[in-house]
Amino acid sequence: MDVIIQLQRQLSDYTNSLYREGFLDDQFKQLQQLQDESNPDFVVEVVYLFFEDSERLISELAKTLSQQPMDFKKMDAHVHQLKGSSSSIGAQRVQKVCIAFRNYCEEQNIDGCLKCLQLLRNEYTLVKNRLETMFKMEKQVLGAGGSIPLN
């Protein structure tokens, strides 16, 4: 029993840090509330769709940035999509970079766009690692016979 409580506390602390550091916002809580016995893997499923989507879009952005002349409209369309999906799962830091990225696209600022792509890559990697760690911790709690506390 002590083990479960310990694991749950670790998970809680870790999840709270993700909110504190801005990796996640309230929208993520919406996802968690949609998970239940009939849809036990909903959060993981949506998050993995987000990972797929993000990787595809980041790769498209890299391609577009390497083309001459630069197609800012196309880039903006990709960033808009990424902004949307990150917002839908509550990946706040990724969303914020997308907002800045869109501004640079509008200004046709190549340097700004390049910087944002790098930032995007970083933030995506960070949130992916954080979420995967959180999912591992959740698995440990469940494996020990406990349940996942809703923050």
Add this chain to the structure above:
Amino acid sequence: MAAQVLDVGFHVLAVDDSLVDRKLIERLLKTSAYQVTVVDSGIKALEFLGLLDEEKEISGSNHQQVVEVNLIITDYSMPGMTGYDLLRKVKESSYLKDIPVVIMSSENIPSRINRCLEEGADDFFLKPVKQSDVNKLIPLVPNSFTGKPIKNHEQQQIFSSSTCKRKQHTDEYLSPTLRRKRYNQIFS
């Protein structure tokens, strides 16, 4: 061969080109126990609604199951046909115009919102969509869908025509109330 009658409850057609958003809206709608169909484009929505075949006579031999759609919820920004284009097509159609349409968008642009409302949209949701947004759809569900099974003679009525027909609704609709609320939110 007669059309197969399907007792699907309150049926929502959701349209969004984003994979993540499709998954989210589907789950949100299902928590309200709605029957949900999700498509990834305006064209596919029109196809599903039978609008692309409006000119054709739907004969028994090539006829597929006719399923009534009771509400359409669509993203605004989609490649090709936008949610606004889809809204217009639905409102221009003699047999689909009474289906309530809700638009979703990640961008809070008053002129966009007004344009949609003026074109006949019943509500406008700002993304990311939440449970509280989906709960606002409840006034759009007529009493006949809340718990009571559709009676046999009503089923006959729905499917006697060859196209997707929407039953006429009473004043329970409350759409003007929904619209007024939205205006207040935008301009307050």
